[in-house]
Amino acid sequence: MAYDERKATAWAQAFLPEGAELIRYGQTGHPMWVAADFDGDGRSEIAAAYRKGSDAHVLVLKAVGADWRPAADLKGNGYSVSTLQAAPVTGRNRMDLVVGWQVGAIGSELSVYDWQDGTAKDVAPAGVSFTYVEAADLPGAHERDGIAELALWAHDTGEAYHVDVYRLQEGELVPAYDVYPYYFPKVAQYYERLAWMYPGYSFYGEHLQEARNKARQSEAGDSAQSGELMRAGELYPAAEKTKNGTKWGYINLNGKMIISPQYDEANPFQDNGLAIVSVDGRSGAIDRRNQYRVKPKFDSISPFTEGRAIAIDRDGFKVIDEQGSVLTAKAYSFISPYRDGLAMASAPGSAAGPYGYLNLQGGEAIPFVYESAGDFKDGKAVVKVKDGEYALIGRDGNRLHTYNLEYAGGLGEGLLTFKREKGGKYGYMNEQGEVVIAPQYVFAQPFRDGRAVVNMEWDLTDRYGLIDPKGEYVLKPQYNRLDQLGEHRLAVGYPIDASQPFIGSKYAIADDRGRFLTKPVFYGVQEYAQGLASVYDDRNTYFIDTGGRPAPGLPSVPGSGTLTLMGPLIQANVDRRTSYLDAAGRVVWEPSQTLKLRGSYELHELKYKPNRDYLVYYPQIKGMQNSLAQRKANQKLAELSQVKPIGEEQLIYSYTGEYEVAFFRKRLLVLELTGYNYPYGAAHGMPSRIYPHVDLQSGRFYELKDLFKTGADYVKTLSAIIGEQIRTDPKYDYVFPDSYKGIAPNQPFYVKGDALYIYFNPYDIAPYAAGFPTFRIPYSKIRSILGTDKPFWKAFHR
Numbered sequence: 032m033a034y035d036e037r038k039a040t041a042w043a044q045a046f047l048p049e050g051a052e053l054i055r056y057g058q059t060g061h062p063m064w065v066a067a068d069f070d071g072d073g074r075s076e077i078a079a080a081y082r083k084g085s086d087a088h089v090l091v092l093k094a095v096g097a098d099w100r101p102a103a104d105l106k107g108n109g110y111s112v113s114t115l116q117a118a119p120v121t122g123r124n125r126m127d128l129v130v131g132w133q134v135g136a137i138g139s140e141l142s143v144y145d146w147q148d149g150t151a152k153d154v155a156p157a158g159v160s161f162t163y164v165e166a167a168d169l170p171g172a173h174e175r176d177g178i179a180e181l182a183l184w185a186h187d188t189g190e191a192y193h194v195d196v197y198r199l200q201e202g203e204l205v206p207a208y209d210v211y212p213y214y215f216p217k218v219a220q221y222y223e224r225l226a227w228m229y230p231g232y233s234f235y236g237e238h239l240q241e242a243r244n245k246a247r248q249s250e251a252g253d254s255a256q257s258g259e260l261m262r263a264g265e266l267y268p269a270a271e272k273t274k275n276g277t278k279w280g281y282i283n284l285n286g287k288m289i290i291s292p293q294y295d296e297a298n299p300f301q302d303n304g305l306a307i308v309s310v311d312g313r314s315g316a317i318d319r320r321n322q323y324r325v326k327p328k329f330d331s332i333s334p335f336t337e338g339r340a341i342a343i344d345r346d347g348f349k350v351i352d353e354q355g356s357v358l359t360a361k362a363y364s365f366i367s368p369y370r371d372g373l374a375m376a377s378a379p380g381s382a383a384g385p386y387g388y389l390n391l392q393g394g395e396a397i398p399f400v401y402e403s404a405g406d407f408k409d410g411k412a413v414v415k416v417k418d419g420e421y422a423l424i425g426r427d428g429n430r431l432h433t434y435n436l437e438y439a440g441g442l443g444e445g446l447l448t449f450k451r452e453k454g455g456k457y458g459y460m461n462e463q464g465e466v467v468i469a470p471q472y473v474f475a476q477p478f479r480d481g482r483a484v485v486n487m488e489w490d491l492t493d494r495y496g497l498i499d500p501k502g503e504y505v506l507k508p509q510y511n512r513l514d515q516l517g518e519h520r521l522a523v524g525y526p527i528d529a530s531q532p533f534i535g536s537k538y539a540i541a542d543d544r545g546r547f548l549t550k551p552v553f554y555g556v557q558e559y560a561q562g563l564a565s566v567y568d569d570r571n572t573y574f575i576d577t578g579g580r581p582a583p584g585l586p587s588v589p590g591s592g593t594l595t596l597m598g599p600l601i602q603a604n605v606d607r608r609t610s611y612l613d614a615a616g617r618v619v620w621e622p623s624q625t626l627k628l629r630g631s632y633e634l635h636e637l638k639y640k641p642n643r644d645y646l647v648y649y650p651q652i653k654g655m656q657n658s659l660a661q662r663k664a665n666q667k668l669a670e671l672s673q674v675k676p677i678g679e680e681q682l683i684y685s686y687t688g689e690y691e692v693a694f695f696r697k698r699l700l701v702l703e704l705t706g707y708n709y710p711y712g713a714a715h716g717m718p719s720r721i722y723p724h725v726d727l728q729s730g731r732f733y734e735l736k737d738l739f740k741t742g743a744d745y746v747k748t749l750s751a752i753i754g755e756q757i758r759t760d761p762k763y764d765y766v767f768p769d770s771y772k773g774i775a776p777n778q779p780f781y782v783k784g785d786a787l788y789i790y791f792n793p794y795d796i797a798p799y800a801a802g803f804p805t806f807r808i809p810y811s812k813i814r815s816i817l818g819t820d821k822p823f824w825k826a827f828h829r
Contacts, residue, residue: 036061036062036064039064039066039077039079040053040062040064040079042077042092042099043062043064043077043079043081043090043092045099046090046092046099046101047081047083047090048083050083050084051081051082051083051088052081052082052083053079053080053081054080054081054082054087054111054112062079063079063080063112063115064077064078064079064080064115065077065078065115065116065117065128066078066117067117067126067128068126069091069117069126069127069128069144069146069151070093070102070146070149071125071146074093074094075094076091076092076093076094076102077091077092077099078090078091078092078115078117078128079092079115080111080112080115080130082110082111085110086106086110087106087107087109087110087111087112087132087133088104088105088106089103089104089105089106089107089112089115089128089130090103090104090105091103091104091105091128091151102149102151103144103150103151105128105130105142105144105151107130107132107140107142107153108132108134108140109132109133109134109139109140110133110134111132111133112130112131112132112133113131113132113133113139114129114130114131114139114163114164115128115129115130115131116128116129116164116166117129118166118167118168118179119168119177119178119179120143120145120166120178120179120181120199121143121145121154121178121199121784122178122785123176123177123178124177125145125146127143127144127145127146127154127179128142128143128144128151129141129142129143129144129164129166129181130142130143130144131161131164134160137162137186138160138161138162138186139160139161139162139164140158140159140160141155141159141160141161141164141181141183142155143155143181143199147784147785147810147828148810148811148814148817148819149811149814152828152829153829154199154202155199155202155204156202156203156204159183159204160185161183161184161185162184162185162186162192163183163184163192164181164182164183164184165181165182165184166179166180166181166182167179167180167182168180169182169196169207169210169213169214170210170213171207171209171210171212171213178198180196180197180198180207180210180214181196181197181198181199181204182194182195182196182197182214183195183196183197187234187238188234189229189232189234189235190225190235191222191225191234191235191238192238194215194218194242196210196211196214196215200274200275201274201275201695201696202629202696202697203629208291209293209321211245211246212246215242215243215245215246216246218242218245218246219239219242219243219246221242222235222236222238222239222242223239225239226239265283265284265300265597265598266281266282266283266289266290266300266306266319267281267282267283267299267597267600267602267611267620268280268281268297268298268299268306268609269281269282269288269292269609269611269620269622270292270297270609270622271292271622271623272622272623272626272634272636272691272692273292273626273692274626274628274692274695275692276295276691276692276693277295277691278292278293278294278295279292279293279294279295279296279297279308280292280293280294280297281297281306281321282611282619282620284598284599284600284619285619286611286618286619286620290317290321293310294308294309294310295309295310295311295312296308296309296314297309298334299597300319301334301335303335303338303353304318304319305317305318305324305325305335305353306318307332307334307340308327309327309331310327311327312330313327313328313329313330314327314329314330314331314332314342315327315328315329315332315355316332316340316353316355323355324353324354324355325340325342325351325353325354325355326355328344329342329343329344329351330343330344330345331343332351333368334368335353336368336369336370337369337370337372337391338352338353338391339351339352339358339369339374339391340353341366341367341368341374342357344362346362347362347363347364347379348362348363348364348365348366348376349362349363349366350366350374350389350393357393358392358393359389359393360393360394361379362379363376363377363378363379363389364376364377364378364379364380364381365377366389367406368406369391370406370407370408371407371408371409371410371426372390372391372407372426373388373389373390373396373397373407373412373426374388374389375387375388375404375405375406375407375412376388376389376399377399378399384399384401384402384403385399385400385401385402386399386401386402386403386404386414387399387400387401387404388404388407388412388428396428397424397427397428398428400416401414401415401416402415402416402417402418403415405440405442407426408442408443410425410426411423411424411425411431411442411462412424412442413439413440413441413442413447416433419435419436419437420433420434420435421433421434421436421438421439421440422434423442423447423462431462432462432463432464433464434447434449434460434464436449436450436451437450437451437452437453437455438450438457439460441475441476441477442477443476443477443478443479443483444477444478444479444481444500445461445462445478446459446460446461446462446467446477446478446483446500447459447460447461447462448475448476448477449470450470451470455470456470456471456472456473457470457471457472457473457474457475457485458470458471458472458475459475459478459483459502467500467501467502468498468501468502469502471487472485472486472487473486473487473488473489474486474489476515478500479515480515480517480519480543481499481500481543482497482498482499482505482515482543483497483498484496484497484513484514484515485497485498485508486508487508488508491532491533492532493510493511493512493532494508494509494510495508495509495510495511495512495513495524496508496509496510496513497513497521497543497545505543505544505545506521506523506541506545510523510524510525511524511525511526511532511536512524512536512538514538514556515543516540516556516557516558516559516564517558517559517560518559518562518577519542519543520540520541520542520543520548520559520564520577521540521541521542521543522538522539522540522553522556523538523539523540523541523547523551524536524537524538524551525537525538525539525551527681528681531683531711531712533711533712534681534683534711534712535554535711536551537551537552537553537554538551538552538553538554538555538556538566539551539552539553540553540556540564540575540579548578548579549575549579552568553566553567553568554567554568554569554591554643555567555591555592555593557593559577560596561596562576562577563575563576563582563585563596565593565594565595567590567591567592567593567605569643570589571587571588571589571590572587572588572589572590572591572592572593572594572603572605573585573586573587573588573594574594584614584615585601585614585616586601586612586614586615586616587616588603588605588610588612589605590605590606590640591605591606591643592604592605592606592607593605597611599613599614600612600613600619601613601614606638606640606646607646607648607687607689608621608622609622610622624636624637626692628654628695628700628727629695630654631653631654631656632652632653632654632655632700632727633652633653633654634650634651634652634653634692634700635650635651635652635653636648636649636650636651636690637649637650637651637669639669639672639674641676641677641678641679642677642678642679642680642682644681644682644684644685644686645677645682645685645686646686646687646688647672647673647674647686647687647688647706648672648688648689648690649668649669649672649674649688649690649704650668650672650690650702651665651668651669652664652665652668652700652725652727654727655727655728655730656728657728657729657730659730660729660730661730663730664725664730664732667723667732668702668704668723668725671704671721671723672688672690672704672706673686673688673706683710683711684708684709684710684711684716685708685709685711685716686706686707686708686709687706687707688704688705688706688707689704689705689706690702690703690704690705691703691705693722693781693783694781694782694783694784694827696784696827697826697827697828697829698726698727698728698826698827699724699725699726699727699733699782699823699826699827700724700725700727701722701723701724701725701781701782701783702722702723702725703720703721703722703781704720704721704722704723705718705719705720706718706719706720707719715799717793718793718802718803719792720779720790720792720803721779722779722780722781724781724782724823726822726823726826728826729822731822733822733823733826734777735776735777735778735780736776736777737818737821737822737823738782738787738817738818738821738823738824739813739816739817739818740816740817740818740821741818743816743818744816745813745816746773746774746775746776746778747773748813748816749774749778749787749789749808749813750773750774752806752808752812752813753771753773753774753789753806753808754771754773756806757771763804765797765798765801765804766796766797766801766804767796767797767798770795770796770797771796774789778791779791779792782827784827785809785810786807786808786809786810787807787808787810787813788805788806788807788808789805789806789808790803790804790805790806791803791804791805
């Protein structure tokens with residue numbers, strides 16, 4: 032609702048204390064007031080600045096029915112108010128009150144009031160001085176993101192000011208480098224005028240040069256880096272832990288972070304100069320200048336092939352070009368990547384078909400009439416017309432051959448896999464439908480490089496072998512696993528434990544003539560490229576040549592994972608961490624193991640890997656004043672992270688553990704500890720998730736009950752709120768009927784600045800696929816039982 036100045040100031044005047052007067056803007060004489068919805072109830076409040084004696088205040092009025100009532104009377108340092116603005120500084124879709132408390136003729140102190148549980152909280156860092164402030168959502172690398180930046184002008188000399196632009200994050204002002212190219216051109220124009228008017232004053236020229244440097248700057252960092260983004264050339268994705276979780280950016284050849292960590296996911300740049308990134312659950316594509324070419328509005332985007340990518344949003348699958356334009360006239364249930372200028376797709380409404388093909392313009396090139404369909408390869412594709420009838424079609428959709436069989440597919444090098452009847456075995460036929468190799472296999476892959484992998488037994492014990500186009504065995508069917516690696520090489524798998532073959536395989540390297548080049552010493556093998564394959568054994572990850580020998584002159588990295596040649600650098604994805612090395616093995620870049628929180632507080636990462644199948648990264652706190660409390664807290668964090676004695680013998684499961692900072696404010700650190708236990712041979716593993724809430728001052732680990740007043744029946748209250756959400760919110764339709772019986776007193780939870788979150792483990796009230804059902808409960812809904820005078824609440828509130 033909009034209010035005119037006369038009514039707004041009249042309402043404010045009615046509630047001023049005796050002897051107080053409204054503060055007016057010096058240039059216009061108009062009263063200093065602003066109207067906005069500060070508390071999120073859908074109705075605007077009115078904030079007005081006033082002075083009583085030598086004290087300055089801001090009065091906030093809230094509409095209650097048809098009347099107005101005081102909601103807050105804010106008092107800061109200073110004798111007046113220099114600015115009063117409303118802007119979404121702390122988050123999207125919520126307005127905050129920005130106040131400048133005037134403490135001198137040209138100086139003010141900043142306050143940013145965020146409404147938390149009906150109370151205005153100053154969330155700005157203390158002692159921030161400025162002369163002018165501009166609070167606005169400025170466009171940057173992510174366009175306008177709905178969150179306001181703060182441009183602070185602090186007086187220097189004459190008419191010169193030190194200018195910088197910040198975002199408010201967790202109570203700290205963080206430079207908003209990505210908006211510099213938008214904001215600082217106008218700062219440069221300001222100084223161009225002054226430098227022209229006063230050529231003898233060198234400081235105007237100095238400020239002009241600084242503004243021009245910042246106008247050319249992006250999120251790469253300070254002005255010394257301003258040109259690097261333009262000159263960066265090849266960039267490589269790299270991740271760092273931050274106070275807002277793990278974020279991805281991009282480094283250059285020298286390991287310098289050129290695009291600062293800001294994305295939830297970041298993929299390598301493709302040949303078209305684009306990299307697919309994700310932020311806040313939305314995917315887009317950036318260029319090497321960190322500018323969006325495809326805006327982040329999709330749930331996911333596949334890699335580009337043939338100039339096209341498959342994007343998914345809430346409507347379904349769509350085709351986009353390299354500018355982000357949607358080419359399909361409607362959303363489909365499924366679209367595969369383009370091959371030979373065509374993409375197989377499933378009609379809207381059901382991923383079960385019918386299927387057809389789209390051309391590069393997003394149009395339907397081949398009608399959607401098939402029950403299933405495969406990708407095109409060398410201008411041909413296999414489709415299912417109906418039960419018992421398959422066909423080989425060309426790019427124009429015309430039938431080349433028809434096959435009256437239970438199954439036909441697996442097109443490769445002129446041969447197709449086929450099956451005559453249900454429950455029957457697989458054989459190979461040519462494109463004309465003539466049997467070349469009689470059905471005898473329980474599994475058969477397409478031919479590649481004149482060879483095909485087959486399996487004779489598919490139960491607890493596999494018997495993989497390798498055949499030629501005549502069906503003759505090159506490798507007899509007796510192996511636990513067999514993978515074609517390209518360049519006429521294979522990984523031949525032997526069971527790690529013959530009595531339990533489902534645990535996995537150790538691999539030897541063989542050529543496709545059946546000659547073994549190594550013993551079975553590798554636990555992981557990647558495909559060959561440029562004569563090299565990445566492997567790892569029980570200790571290290573490294574490259575081997577086509578002879579199976581360690582590649583000379585290339586590095587070996589301790590741990591299990593993969594190495595990838597990326598131009599002059601080698602990307603090492605080893606033990607769940609990404610780093611970069613040069614050919615000599617020198618580390619060009621690796622993630623920091625220390626995260627500075629605030630002041631003396633730091634979070635250090637430790638690694639625990641007692642066994643090839645057991646890997647945990649866990650956090651340790653440093654900087655607490657109480658060393659005993661710190662030691663006990665770190666011991667508990669290690670225990671919660673599943674750091675425990677594990678032998679070197681072969682395990683029948685694998686376990687990985689990770690951590691993130693889920694929330695940090697004032698002295699409360701909330702960590703997310705995740706784990707995944709996978710029993711070998713199982714359909715899936717079991718994830719785990721816990722949130723320790725650590726008071727960095729006392730070392731105390733808070734429990735759910737600590738958030739509430741003593742004696743409050745929080746279990747009943749929270750259970751009722753969650754029960755109502757399950758009944759009324761369609762997004763919880765997956766909850767098992769009648770499975771929810773309320774929460775436990777020690778129910779898993781975590782807090783954030785605006786709400787309490789209650790969650791359940793998989794299978795507690797919903798299927799495994801639902802993950803961890805989570806329920807958000809705003810503090811405003813439970814204000815009456817919150818223990819706002821207790822240590823837990825005070826740990827993250829002023």
